[in-house]
Amino acid sequence: MKYLSKYTLVAIAVALFTWSCNTAPTDESLKDGLKEDVTFLAADDLAGRAIGTEGEQKAAEYLDTEFKEIGLEPKGTEEYFQPFTVSKPTNPHEEAVIGTDGEGVTGRNVIGYIDNKSENTIVIGAHFDHLGMGGSGSLHRGDSAIHNGADDNASGTAALVALARILKHEKHNSNFLFIAFSGEENGLWGSNYFVKNPTIDLSEVNYMINMDMVGRLNAEKTLAINGVGTSPSFVPALDLANADSLKLVTSESGVGPSDHTSFYLQDLPVLHFFTGQHEDYHKPSDDSELINYDGLLLVVKYIDRLVDQLDTKPKLAFTKTKDSNGDSPRFTVSLGVVPDYLFDGKGMRIDGVSEDKPAQAAGLLKGDVVIQMGDSTIVDMMSYMRALSAFKKGDEVLLGYERGGEKKEVKVVL
Secondary structure, three states: OOOOOHHHHHHHHHHHHHHHHOOOOOHHHHHHHHHHHHHHHOOHHHOOOOOOOHHHHHHHHHHHHHHHHHOOEEOOOEOOEEEEEEEOOOOOOOOOEEEOOOOOEEEEEEEEEEOOOOOOEEEEEEEOOOOOOOHHHOOOOOOOOOOOOHHHHHHHHHHHHHHHHHHOOOOOOOEEEEEEEOOHHHOOHHHHHHHHOOOOOHHHEEEEEEEOOOOOOOOOOEEEEEOHHHOOOHHHHHHHOOOOOOEEEEEOOOOOOOOHHHHHOOOOOEEEEEOOOOOOOOOOOOOHHHOOHHHHHHHHHHHHHHHHHHHOOOOOOOOOOOOHHHHOOOOOOOOOEEEOOOOOOOOEEEEEEOOOOHHHHOOOOOOOEEEEEOOEEOOOHHHHHHHHOOOOOOOEEEEEEEEOOEEEEEEEEO
């Protein structure tokens, strides 16, 4: 037998690596990549990826390596990185100051680019930070623990990387800017900093896609898409891209508690993809083994097809929407439930019940659908919030709900 020299073996290895990088990814390789990325980002070793921590730095370095491997151009201020520092105010009524100077918490956005020599650029983003050991954003009751944030938002970050792999091998009429944001959990810090210090001309941006919590696609394959009212081109394209019979639940507003808001406020069309709230949200139990990787791949492929649909159009027109935050009624009491934001039936379906809150004390359960509060009929989330705004702490309210198709009533002390 003739043995190959080590130099020949090295040459073969380099050739195989080059071939693999220049070959369009298969569904199987994409799914393997999604699982690998989520598992790494949501591992205990990264200790919850809170901004400014060693775990967040490891996550940023991992994404730096991924972007290089895919062949994205660096578009940060320091190669792929865009560092920013947040100075926390001593006065709680003042906002945090986000910049590059001064003392505070330092995070890094990770930014890569595909240049297709176009006048228009599509921004695709996801935040990669999470809550670390918990803190004020945690819904965990008990000793501090690592919040791995597999769904929130290792899932969206993995989808970002997967889309970069796909779009690198497709021909499009647009450029693509991929941004992994830090500091989202603290108040959209990374995306806020980017839009005020963009590394490309924002006038070139056609629209922005944001993926935040896309790893728990349910059995009905329900995918929420927010921001569909921010351009008249979005709604007609949504169904045309739906080759996998996803159940699409849409909302118009461009404002929400995630990074697309920063771009909407710059008068840019936005879409936010979301597979729903769950009982592990902002808890240590949000782990990688609970991710629906087949479902995550369906979301990635849907977004890829949607980009194809929109790529045939000229630059999208921007439309202001009735912002859900500004129009929401203000209330001082809470029922202590997590609403099911994917529910499109009549009423407000409960997706989770918090411990030691009014709903738990009244015996309400996940899956119950609230249809009445006092004199108010509940038909959707907005009517639920309006009804809640009429009460104050200590009020007793007769609450009507459906459980398993049967109507029930219970008194709840708010």
